[in-house]
Amino acid sequence: MHTGHTGNSGNVELARAQQERWDSAYARRPELHGVEPSAAVRRAVELFGAAGIVDVLELGAGHGRDALFLARHGFSVHATDFSETALDQLRHAAQREGLDDRVTAALHDVRDPLPPADATVNAVFANLLLNMAFSPSELRSLVAEIHRVLCPGGVFVYAVWSADDPQAEHWQQLEDGLAGHDGFVGRFFDKELVGALGEDWSLDEVTPYQEEQRLMLRVTMTKAAPES
Numbered sequence: 001m002h003t004g005h006t007g008n009s010g011n012v013e014l015a016r017a018q019q020e021r022w023d024s025a026y027a028r029r030p031e032l033h034g035v036e037p038s039a040a041v042r043r044a045v046e047l048f049g050a051a052g053i054v055d056v057l058e059l060g061a062g063h064g065r066d067a068l069f070l071a072r073h074g075f076s077v078h079a080t081d082f083s084e085t086a087l088d089q090l091r092h093a094a095q096r097e098g099l100d101d102r103v104t105a106a107l108h109d110v111r112d113p114l115p116p117a118d119a120t121v122n123a124v125f126a127n128l129l130l131n132m133a134f135s136p137s138e139l140r141s142l143v144a145e146i147h148r149v150l151c152p153g154g155v156f157v158y159a160v161w162s163a164d165d166p167q168a169e170h171w172q173q174l175e176d177g178l179a180g181h182d183g184f185v186g187r188f189f190d191k192e193l194v195g196a197l198g199e200d201w202s203l204d205e206v207t208p209y210q211e212e213q214r215l216m217l218r219v220t221m222t223k224a225a226p227e228s
């Protein structure tokens with residue numbers, strides 16, 4: 001499995017620096033994002049449950065507050081991230097809670113193709129991943145990869161920073177629509193970008209909400225079943 005490099009046209013140095021930054025942030029502060037599940041995963045549990053889904057692929061899972069929440073609700077979760085430190089924390093937490101039969105964790109940089117074969121996954125979840133330091137083409141490739149691995153009718157739920165967040169104006173504007181603050185680089189999403197990324201999908205829900213003083217957007221989209 002490749003880590004720390006960009007599979008396509010992105011900025012390799014930026015990607016490597018961000019990976020090191022995340023890894024050392026998790027090493028310095030275990031449970032960096034807290035133990036409470038995100039607002040997005042609470043909604044995902046309802047949606048996935050209603051759709052009869054049992055397996056979830058989580059991307060950018062970090063130390064796994066949401067993976068553990070999904071597992072507690074009976075889902076089997078395959079969690080990936082490009083920080084081995086965070087994934088170790090998730091593995092240990094899953095063991096402590098007796099959820100390790102329902103949680104697997106694997107190192108993966110989402111700039112590389114996703115490991116699953118075509119149309120083999122029923123649900124993908126990603127909280128605060130798509131707004132990381134991806135170039136526009138990396139972002140498009142990632143969403144195309146998610147589309148590729150999902151079965152027809154499969155669901156993708158993601159949450160990102162909203163461009164309407166007043167904090168956005170305090171971030172330094174960088175190239176390619178990225179923004180930087182305190183060494184972290186990311187992207188604020190507007191509805192136009194959400195729409196562009198959802199072009200090949202059925203865009204079911206785009207919901208603004210507030211979480212930890214941030215304005216966020218939660219998006220649910222479905223891979224259309226082929227017309228008969």
Ligand SMILES: C[S@@+](CC[C@H](N)C(=O)[O-])C[C@H]1O[C@@H](n2cnc3c(N)ncnc32)[C@H](O)[C@@H]1O
Nearest residue numbers: 022033060061062081082083109110127128132
């Ligand atoms: C803001 S954190 C969110 C973590 C988790 N989803 C949560 O809500 O607790 C973003 C996560 O994305 C991961 N990440 C950033 N870029 C990545 C990449 N290219 N491939 C895989 N993971 C990445 C980071 O390591 C970090 O764990």
